[in-house]
Amino acid sequence: MTAPLLRIEGLVKRFGGLRATDGASLSVQPGEVHALIGPNGAGKTTLIHQIAGALAPDEGHIAFAGHDITGWAMPRRVRAGLARSYQVTNVFDRLPVRDNLALAVQARTGTSLRFWRAARDEGERFAAADAVAARVGLADKLDRIAGELSHGEQRQLEVGLALATAPRLLLLDEPMAGMGPDETARMMAVLQGLRGEVAILLVEHDMDVVFRLADRISTLVSGRVVASGTPDEIRAHPEVRRAYLGDEVPA
Incomplete structure (x- = not known):
């Protein structure tokens, strides 16, 4: 085995x-x-x-x-x-779904301090966030404020936040x-x-x-x-x- x-x-x-x-x-x-x-x-x-x-x-x-x-x-x-989710929904409820996921991606990848790479890095983070949203069934909710999602959608987002850390x-x-x-x-x-x-x-x-x-x-x-x-x-x-x-x- x-x-x-x-x-x-x-x-x-x-x-x-x-x-x-x-x-x-x-x-x-x-x-x-x-x-x-x-x-x-x-x-x-x-x-x-x-x-x-x-x-x-x-x-x-x-x-x-x-x-x-x-x-x-x-x-x-x-x-x-090793990533986890919680019994109680734990998302940034005032931010859109895409921004929630982009922050989780950023926590994994870090942020470059070289200003000439900043725009490219931001684009890569949002592309990664969009891909995670599709994996957890939220591709059509990227611009929705997280706090406005249904309970089930917030739980899907929370799984996405964990998944974004690879x-x-x-x-x-x-x-x-x-x-x-x-x-x-x-x-x-x-x-x-x-x-x-x-x-x-x-x-x-x-x-x-x-x-x-x-x-x-x-x-x-x-x-x-x-x-x-x-x-x-x-x-x-x-x-x-x-x-x-x-x-x-x-x-």
Whole structure:
């Protein structure tokens, strides 16, 4: 098997006497969609925070693309190809869609200080922004103010902001949260379009979405990964059904 793009081993995060993650371990292969599921309070968002660099683990290790990144700051992780979105929409709501994406491209590429290149660099950034907008289904919304977009469109833009950093791994924390059926279908189409190009670690409560999108699924219960496998393996896993899925498993 190909070496994992991401491997976490024994991650522990304590908040006082609470272990939000308690020896969590999993791996993500290049190009795969890997879903992380579990009941509320299982530690999923805390785990994503540790992988992204927003929280430092108290114990354990995080390896990405063959490097131990456990002690790396978040900007260094982004430059290495690890990007994330959040449960709450996080966009520049007073700027147009194109400017939102151009700023994300600029954060990845940097800005030249040589004035004679400034116009060309700006054109390249906006061309890159337009290409990302097309990938996330917002090609016809480039001039719309981000704060005027629908909730689902703002979530698509947020995925675009992460995608504009040219990641190798996207961490998506409940990208379908608060969406109606049509918006969910559009987001699923966006993520399907990224399959094989960029790895995705997806936290999601919609089990229909999870079982339709994921190549592999890991289940987190009380801060520990109790099972990892294909959708069919997770669907049939007795401990997962008992701890979380129950009657929610899609047929």
